Amino acid sequence: xxxxxxxxxxxxxxxxxxxxxxxxxxxxxxxxxxxxxxxxxxxxxxxxxxxxxxxxxxxxxxxxxxxxxxxxxxxxxxxxxxxxxxxxxxxxxxxxxxxxxxxxxxxxxxxxxxxxxxxxxxxxx
Amino acid sequence: xxxxxxxxxxxxxxxxxxxxxxxxxxxxxxxxxxxxxxxxxxxxxxxxxxxxxxxxxxxxxxxxxxxxxxxxxxxxxxxxxxxxxxxxxxxxxxxxxxxxxxxxxxxxxxxxxxxxxxxxxxxxxxxxxxxxxxxxxxxxxxxxxxxxxxxxxxxxxxxxxxxxxxxxxxxxxxxxxxxxxxxxxxxxxxxxxxxxxxxxxxxxxxxxxxxxxxxxxxxxxxxxxxxxxxxxxxxxxxxxxxxxxxxxxxxxxxxxxxxxxxxxxxxxxxxxxxxxxxxxxxxxxxxxxxxxxxxxxxxxxxxxxxxxxxxxxxxxxxxxxxxxxxxxxxxxxxxxxxxxxxxxxxxxxxxxxxxxxxxxxxxxxxxxxxxxxxxxxxxxxxx
Numbered sequence: 001x002x003x004x005x006x007x008x009x010x011x012x013x014x015x016x017x018x019x020x021x022x023x024x025x026x027x028x029x030x031x032x033x034x035x036x037x038x039x040x041x042x043x044x045x046x047x048x049x050x051x052x053x054x055x056x057x058x059x060x061x062x063x064x065x066x067x068x069x070x071x072x073x074x075x076x077x078x079x080x081x082x083x084x085x086x087x088x089x090x091x092x093x094x095x096x097x098x099x100x101x102x103x104x105x106x107x108x109x110x111x112x113x114x115x116x117x118x119x120x121x122x123x124x125x
Numbered sequence: 126x127x128x129x130x131x132x133x134x135x136x137x138x139x140x141x142x143x144x145x146x147x148x149x150x151x152x153x154x155x156x157x158x159x160x161x162x163x164x165x166x167x168x169x170x171x172x173x174x175x176x177x178x179x180x181x182x183x184x185x186x187x188x189x190x191x192x193x194x195x196x197x198x199x200x201x202x203x204x205x206x207x208x209x210x211x212x213x214x215x216x217x218x219x220x221x222x223x224x225x226x227x228x229x230x231x232x233x234x235x236x237x238x239x240x241x242x243x244x245x246x247x248x249x250x251x252x253x254x255x256x257x258x259x260x261x262x263x264x265x266x267x268x269x270x271x272x273x274x275x276x277x278x279x280x281x282x283x284x285x286x287x288x289x290x291x292x293x294x295x296x297x298x299x300x301x302x303x304x305x306x307x308x309x310x311x312x313x314x315x316x317x318x319x320x321x322x323x324x325x326x327x328x329x330x331x332x333x334x335x336x337x338x339x340x341x342x343x344x345x346x347x348x349x350x351x352x353x354x355x356x357x358x359x360x361x362x363x364x365x366x367x368x369x370x371x372x373x374x375x376x377x378x379x380x381x382x383x384x385x386x387x388x389x390x391x392x393x394x395x396x397x398x399x400x401x402x403x404x405x406x407x408x409x410x411x412x413x414x415x416x417x418x419x420x421x422x423x424x425x426x427x428x429x430x431x432x433x434x435x436x437x438x439x440x441x442x443x444x445x446x447x448x449x450x451x452x453x454x455x456x457x458x459x460x461x462x463x464x465x466x467x468x469x470x471x472x473x474x475x476x477x478x479x480x481x482x483x484x485x486x487x488x489x490x491x492x493x494x495x496x497x498x499x500x501x502x503x504x505x506x507x508x
Contacts, residue, residue: 030166033151033163033171033172033368034171034172034173034461036436036459037434037435037436037459039488055488057436057459058172059172059173059368059372059458059459059461060162060172060368060371060458062436062438081434088166
């Protein structure tokens, strides 16, 4: 799986673009199985890097979403409220929340697409 | 991307373990066994697809982790009657019934399917996690009867073929005339070339289906599993794991040991009255159940559906509409066929009426739910 180079990644299997759009990776959706519920914070919520900001639920389990960076939630993807399975179909094309980044430099410490691909392969093996 | 995991050393494996891993199944520990929870989406599987296959076509399960205890001899019926709450005297040869083994307190050792295989020959099929406990219990409480008690759990690979097309699939593989086998009856026939194979029209999916008991050696087990999957292609049969097994039985509001039934729950609380024949002279747990019936229950099992957005999960607290804790969820999950979020829960009896509005505490917040009738799902009658 080639991970898109236009964004950064975390070890918790989230991705974030330079304009603060956040989602989960292909590896994450595959591990979770059929996603049935995405619980996102309200617009205006402050989220902190490394802390949980929502949950994604599969049939069997509840998984926390960890903020890749700090910021204020400006928009949430309401499509995922009615059609959470879109995340399984296209994880990289299904954004969950958009934030106004508190400190864009936080992204520098995250993984590149190549590094994440290697990390995900190690997790799988 | 298949998630390759080695079997942790303490876990037991069924003879089909290699087949599940070869298909790329996600494996999980259940009751001390290394079992498939779901198969990969790359082969059209996943919990939801597997669940839907059973509801609309046919699904194939390895349930060899379950246990088998045989009681035979002149005292076999008396022995079964002593330890089992249902009335085994009603069973004709070839007939089966759902029942439970009870402690003297009227609480559950395990639930069980009792099959009458012959004149004095009974097979009890029990849960995976309670194999040893149940065998010891059965052996220790039937010593006074003239019967032989055998632990046959390791002798069988058990495969469940479940769904409206199960009969069509299995008929391709057996000379037994399945049209003569009613639900909860058994027969014997040649299956995939194996003579005298036990075929039971039983299951844990709330659908029509069969369970076959074949020799547990790996070569035979693998061959039969693969032949079933092959023959199943024309019906779009899918291998199914424990994930779908759970969502299927939950839609049918079938109990799971350790959840709806346990050693701290009695028959009345669990609402399994219809399987408990108090008119039987005596059986383990009967005196306590008599007393409990007079005393009344302090908690009762109900079916819930989530009304507002949220999923009830095992162990979540149940609250009344004012936020007071009144119970807990025993099993909760999305229901793939019904397309809603359901659960079973123990609540205080005053909150158990159909239509009662309750809340389930999901991540600290009360989410509106309602008591609804069970079973949540009932298979359509064949016209």
